[in-house]
Amino acid sequence: MNTCSMNNPLICPLCRKPNHCAYAAGRPAEECWCMNLPVPKRLLSQIPDEERGKSCVCEACVRAFKADS
Numbered sequence: 001m002n003t004c005s006m007n008n009p010l011i012c013p014l015c016r017k018p019n020h021c022a023y024a025a026g027r028p029a030e031e032c033w034c035m036n037l038p039v040p041k042r043l044l045s046q047i048p049d050e051e052r053g054k055s056c057v058c059e060a061c062v063r064a065f066k067a068d069s
């Protein structure tokens with residue numbers, strides 16, 4: 001595990017892939033995919049405490065979670 005990715009706001013804390021968060025990339029938050037695809041609270045609860053609220057999850061994880069539940 002590459003610890004350099006810890007707390008990187010551009011990396012999904014669940015799968016360690018780029019989360020494509022527009023806001024973290026310095027673009028307007030309205031451009032982010034999460035504006036059209038709300039992230040379930042139960043998915044957010046799976047993020048490690050130290051990363052919750054710092055790193056966004058990625059769209060793939062949200063879609064996988066929704067398909068699962």
Ligand SMILES: [Zn+2]
Nearest residue numbers: 012015058061
């Ligand atoms: Zn992810």
